Amino acid sequence: MPSIDQFRSVPVVETIGGDRTMVLNMGPQHPSTHGVLRLLLEIDGETIVRVRPDIGFLHTGIEKTCEAKFYQQVIPMTDRIDYLCPMTNNFAYVLAVEKLLGLEIPPRAMWIRLMLNELTRINSHLVWLGTHALDIGAMTVFLYCFREREEILKMFEMVAGQRMMTSYFRVGGVSLDLPLGFLDYLKNFAGYFPDRISQYSDLLTNNPIWIGRTKGVAFITKEDALELMLSGPTARGSGIDWDLRRDMPYGGYEKLDFKVPIETAGDVFARYQVRMGELRESISMVKQAIANLPDGAVKADAPKIVLPDREKMKTQMESLIHHFKIVTEGFTVPEGEVYQGVESPRGEMGYYVVSDGTAKPYRVHMRSPSFANLNAIGVMCEHNLLADVVAAIGSIDIVLGDVDR
Amino acid sequence: MPLQPAVTDLELLKDRPPVACLAACPGALQSAKFDRDELTIWVDSIYLIESLNLLRNIGFTVLADLTAVDWFPSEPRFEVVYSLLAYERHERIRFKVKVNGADPYIESVTGLWAGASPFEREVFDLFGIRFQGHPDLRRILMPDDWEGYPLRKDYPVEGYH
Numbered sequence: 001m002p003s004i005d006q007f008r009s010v011p012v013v014e015t016i017g018g019d020r021t022m023v024l025n026m027g028p029q030h031p032s033t034h035g036v037l038r039l040l041l042e043i044d045g046e047t048i049v050r051v052r053p054d055i056g057f058l059h060t061g062i063e064k065t066c067e068a069k070f071y072q073q074v075i076p077m078t079d080r081i082d083y084l085c086p087m088t089n090n091f092a093y094v095l096a097v098e099k100l101l102g103l104e105i106p107p108r109a110m111w112i113r114l115m116l117n118e119l120t121r122i123n124s125h126l127v128w129l130g131t132h133a134l135d136i137g138a139m140t141v142f143l144y145c146f147r148e149r150e151e152i153l154k155m156f157e158m159v160a161g162q163r164m165m166t167s168y169f170r171v172g173g174v175s176l177d178l179p180l181g182f183l184d185y186l187k188n189f190a191g192y193f194p195d196r197i198s199q200y201s202d203l204l205t206n207n208p209i210w211i212g213r214t215k216g217v218a219f220i221t222k223e224d225a226l227e228l229m230l231s232g233p234t235a236r237g238s239g240i241d242w243d244l245r246r247d248m249p250y251g252g253y254e255k256l257d258f259k260v261p262i263e264t265a266g267d268v269f270a271r272y273q274v275r276m277g278e279l280r281e282s283i284s285m286v287k288q289a290i291a292n293l294p295d296g297a298v299k300a301d302a303p304k305i306v307l308p309d310r311e312k313m314k315t316q317m318e319s320l321i322h323h324f325k326i327v328t329e330g331f332t333v334p335e336g337e338v339y340q341g342v343e344s345p346r347g348e349m350g351y352y353v354v355s356d357g358t359a360k361p362y363r364v365h366m367r368s369p370s371f372a373n374l375n376a377i378g379v380m381c382e383h384n385l386l387a388d389v390v391a392a393i394g395s396i397d398i399v400l401g402d403v404d405r
Numbered sequence: 406m407p408l409q410p411a412v413t414d415l416e417l418l419k420d421r422p423p424v425a426c427l428a429a430c431p432g433a434l435q436s437a438k439f440d441r442d443e444l445t446i447w448v449d450s451i452y453l454i455e456s457l458n459l460l461r462n463i464g465f466t467v468l469a470d471l472t473a474v475d476w477f478p479s480e481p482r483f484e485v486v487y488s489l490l491a492y493e494r495h496e497r498i499r500f501k502v503k504v505n506g507a508d509p510y511i512e513s514v515t516g517l518w519a520g521a522s523p524f525e526r527e528v529f530d531l532f533g534i535r536f537q538g539h540p541d542l543r544r545i546l547m548p549d550d551w552e553g554y555p556l557r558k559d560y561p562v563e564g565y566h
Contacts, residue, residue, distance in 0.1 A: 055545065055546065056544075056545060056546040056547065056548075059546040059547065061555060063531075063556060064555055064556055064560075064562060065562070067562070068562045099441055099442075100441070101408075102407050102408035102441075226466065226467065227518060227519050227520060228518075228519055228520035229467070229468055229469070229518060229520030229521070229524075230520070231469075242492055247492075247495050248495055248497070334408060336411070336440055336441060337440075337443075337445070337499075338441055338443065339443065339470070339488050339497065339499060341469065341497070348469060350469060350470050350488065352470065352472060352486065352488070354474055362474075363474050363475075365470075365472040365486075367469065367470035367472070367488070371523060371524075371527075372520060372523075372524075374523070375519070375520045375522070375523060404546060405546075
């Protein structure tokens with residue numbers, strides 16, 4: 001094996017096309033890279049010859065930090081990985097820890113989690129649709145999408161006190177019960193939202209400019225998608241019929257009735273259609289969750305793991321002791337390892353948690369969908385025009401916090 | 406769902422398809438564990454590509470994740486962890502290979518899944534495990550001139566002073 005030093009030098013400007021081609025730097029400060037993505041584009045005239053992504057600008061070492069935190073202290077960090085779908089990350093992490101503990105959660109907490117998780121998916125897809133359309137030149141859609149997103153963020157603030165970094169899910173349930181008036185607000189939203197989806201698609205689906213910019217652009221075959229480890233709507237746009245919510249249900253998804261939108265064209269338009277279909281399915285799932293929401297506790301009855309209610313903590317000695325112990329020493333988790341994959345708005349979000357029997361995780365690894373989906377950018381852009389790079393980035397719905405962690 | 410004790414006896418696990426299929430490659434399978442509804446198998450690093458091919462043949466065609474764990478100070482120090490997924494079987498397994506701490510290297514799987522490339526670069530970047538046959542093994546998340554491998558257990562959380 002060659003020595004490690006050999007890998008240090010980065011061949012940045014070397015080209016494969018000789019004198020015919022040039023290397024153009026795109027990003028990391030570029031509005032349509034959705035964060036700090038840097039792309040090295042090798043171009044022949046306006047045609048892309050090769051694309052090399054350069055990432056790591058947002059690397060904050062979350063996996064390392066997790067090893068120094070108690071299990072419950074990791075939850076706020078999971079929000080910051082994929083900041084457009086905080087609850088999906090919370091969900092994956094708490095499911096993994098609950099699996100390690102063998103902990104069962106009450107039905108009300110389960111339904112609240114499903115409801116908010118789907119709401120998060122809508123939130124994330126609205127940001128995707130707005131910015132994707134904005135990149136391609138359709139300004140109005142962005143304003144409409146953010147109008148509805150604002151309502152969702154208001155609801156997040158109601159339940160969690162935070163609009164974006166919610167940290168609402170806890171190991172053993174959720175932090176607090178839903179506030180008064182929340183369900184009415186959500187029912188009202190779920191009532192008018194399907195019409196709003198039609199409003200967005202009326203602006204885009206039959207719009208000749210939109211079709212021209214998206215149909216047949218950034219094409220990827222099913223075989224390539226499998227080989228490049230793609231997942232989520234990006235893979236479903238190429239005809240891969242796989243959705244973890246349906247095929248390997250977790251956290252109660254087996255109780256919901258939904259379809260998985262599939263398209264086979266494999267271009268930007270197909271991925272757009274898949275996500276628009278998902279918006280409709282998600283709002284229907286939210287409605288089902290509202291209808292099925294039972295009364296009862298929102299935290300598991302596990303005093304050594306779940307923090308006691310404030311009221312009990314102030315009146316009962318045992319609760320006070322448990323509270324003190326959990327806050328100062330954390331809770332121990334039996335030895336073992338678990339991989340929990342969930343379907344995030346971008347694809348398979350997997351949490352691999354290894355426990356060595358102490359109160360801090362031995363290793364937390366996040367398999368983030370954007371990191372894998374970024375693989376596709378090379379195949380998608382080659383032989384396309386320079387202007388289509390922007391459409392391709394938008395269509396894989398990349399979040400750089402998710403890529404770099 | 407109270408926790409069941411982990412099953413580590415190979416005799417009890419030998420009928421499971423992922424374990425059974427590895428019989429075609431004698432000496433590859435080191436041990437197996439069934440815990441919390443998840444099957445983990447340990448395979449000798451010499452037979453990495455061969456065993457992955459056998460598992461592909463029975464449907465585990467998707468590499469969902471690739472990462473590593475550092476068990477410092479025990480030896481072999483590292484475990485490279487592959488999470489394989491079978492679409493038709495709706496099944497997941499964890500495939501592990503132990504890697505020596507003194508000179509950590511392992512065969513690259515980019516020949517089987519081109520998409521494994523950034524994942525292997527990430528493991529190289531953060532653990533210092535080299536992947537033989539990787540087309541472009543460079544640091545991916547850390548700066549190119551970074552010293553040390555941050556996710557190793559002997560690397561302090563605060564960073565070097």
